[in-house]
Amino acid sequence: MSEQLQFSILIVDDDKAMRQSLIDLMEAAGWRVEAVSRANRVASMLSEFAPDVILSDVRMPGMSGLDLLASLDLPMSPPLVLISAHGDIPMAVQAIQDGAYSFVEKPCEPRRLLTILRNAAQQYRMSQSNSRLKEQLVRLSGLDRVLIGQSGDIQNLRQDILELADIQAAVLIQGETGTGKEVVARALHTLGPNVDGPFLAINCAMLSAETFEAEMFGISGGKDGRLLAASGGTLFLDEICSCPIPVQAQLLRVIENKRILPVGASTPIPVDFRVISASNEDVNEAVATRKLRQDLLFRINTFVLTVPALRLRRDDIMLLMTHFLDEFSKVYDCPAPVMQPDDIAMLMAHDWPGNVRELRSVAERRVLAERRGNSSMARAINTEQMIEGVPNTLREAVAALERELISKAIQLHEGRMDAAAEALGIGRRTLNEKIVKLGLDKDSLL
Template sequence: MSQDRPFSILIVEDDRGMRQSLVELMEAAGWRVEALSRADRVAEHLTMFLPDVILSDVRMPGMSGLELLTSLDPNAHPPLVLISAHGDIPMAVQAIKDGAYSFVEKPYEPRRLLTILSHAAEQNRMRHSNTRLRERLMRLSGLDRVLLGQTPDIAALREDVLDLAETEVAVLLQGETGAGKDLVAHALHDLGRRSDAPFLALNCAALTPDTFEAEMFGTSDGREGRLLNASGGTLYLDEVCACPLPVQAKLLRVIEEKQIFPVGASSPVPVAFRVVSASNEDVQEAVVQGRLRADLLFRLNTVVLTLPTLRNRLDDLGMLATFFLAEYARIYEVTPPELSQADLAALMSHDWPGNVRELRSVAERRVLAARRGGGSMAQALQASATPEDVPETLREAVAAFERELIAKAIRTHAGRMDATAEALGIGRRTLNEKIVKLGLDKEALL
């Protein structure tokens, strides 16, 4: 059993004395335990707590243990072990046929019951491990796409990822939007010793102080927090500079003390993470501006990896574009369009504010055009305007130009409105007014 991730069990037993006895047995063995008195509450409870194994009585008021067994999806839910004082051989055989992991008669022998439950939990984790392995291989192919290239910066980044994956040090990823920070974070997890444990990604910009503790730490009345569910794995803090300051204090305490206090609880619960964070802005400047706690940054930046921009690795453009064209050609079942000199010239002249993510989108548009028998990289780089879309009046033309210019600036500066306004040479208030007037959706642009 992993020290970071003890086995967990959901006990379903209507008899209070028997339920308490089972709870005490499993807690004494070091398991995380939750218990219910009715089987018809299991489905709802599994949305908050997904154990490694379920132990259920057979005969209970309302839904029986056998009915619970048939209601569970064997591909999505944990294995079920049935326990009954009224069991007989035909019932046990039928239960196994219906998908039960095992059948135990009361009175139970504690050591045998623990052995059965441990084997069930181990098998469940192995099944999920195999699923995660398949997902990991898919994500690693995504990493290869992002880190594909021969320029020195990208080659050095590949080596850094491989070296750091086997360590437990905190890593801060810096890079522009679309440079591949999420995939590098996944790679550090997937190639490391915590790869079989959860990967919890938190968009720090979306965290709110009022609900953070209940959502992340859980509550003493049974709601399990996301941090506890992900303990033993990797905690990925994305857009860390956008994290509200009160939440930063709570995250710092978790990282430093390696424990959480569920809301209403009187004692802490231990947690363990490998911490990876990411930012698309200057973290030191964020500290100076008071938006990022210096003590939190010191906990996050043991090692800093800077992802190169696409415009600084133009020698890789042709290779990346060819790779993405071939990928989307397979998806859309067409012959990959070849890159002409004009295509390469168009790619080289673009400034790539969206980095590799933007190049993927351009390649997909080019392949979609190829399905219709035409297209070029220059056209794929342009907005999808047609001659019929050209505004008829000067006012409409100016509005269309402003809309495109502001949208591009918002994407370039990753939604940072002060930087966007400064780049456009206008005030923040004027920028906000124009966004409203032009009907721009900031979230849709990022």
């Protein structure tokens, strides 16, 4: 990479010949250069040009180089290197004490000047990078609330998410069912540059080769395809190994060409989205058994993140349970249950085959049972002894529980559907689908 791509400089000198000489020197070294003849123009140039370093003469009409130094917001501004034919040691010392990066006397040896300016620019870039990292760490506090845990694996995962969020390359998320792969995908989207764009989650196991083109690409002169709605944001391909092979071929073409062709159309439509995929299966084994195309895998696994199973991070179980008990106590408007030693022992003894999703459900059952005045963690974990009076069939029981949970969440959040969906741990689109399926009347709940 050339220095022209790396560094930029703003030159301030009232001497036209000297100014041009410095411009020629810096451009020959590959720098981007802007120059002004008066120091009072620097303030506007800082926002317009955003240089990595300022090189300024000291003695100029109006605002001098020393006045310019005093006017800068030093912690935020680029470093200032002063250059003068009239310098003396006391002035140089004072200038550096006042915050100048360096002081150079004219005439100066070009190689030495370039070294000073390069070092100043590198230091500024590093400080900017550190400031940006601090901003990301502030945002990461939100990630802590979403991806909860203090175990080493989770801390490393959070750091990986932070580092990959701004990179538009494809990410494959691996982990068992219920570990929180979609949570990781949403965190990558939320912390990335496309946060204002859409996040489209597609369950690949539900895709059909017969309807894929119409549903995903759209129909010319009719309804837009779902993939067009993801443009400018993130496309999340969940359960990628369960995607029908013919559909995999079509997805591969879209990812490679970044274009879709609606049914009946003759002109492709460009799309631009980041691809994040997830699998609860071994992708290499899926390739070996021809469940997953190898060329598609190569397109989606630029970076691979692994979400650890809950049984492998037992130190996080209590933290997670406390969080979910508090969450559901707010949803159901009741005090959070106080865990007894027997409850804690039961939590730590369980293997959690359903991972965080199972633990969250246990917390919800524990809170619901607490309202009835007869509960323990053992009963909440043992689904055979869940709640008296539930329907006999699993389908009816699930529907009844979902109906109650969704109704409570909508009431608690006063009809704010995004907030209700977040509290329930599902996407807004999924919530809308469940409301229709369960026959709920949102208006009657408010």
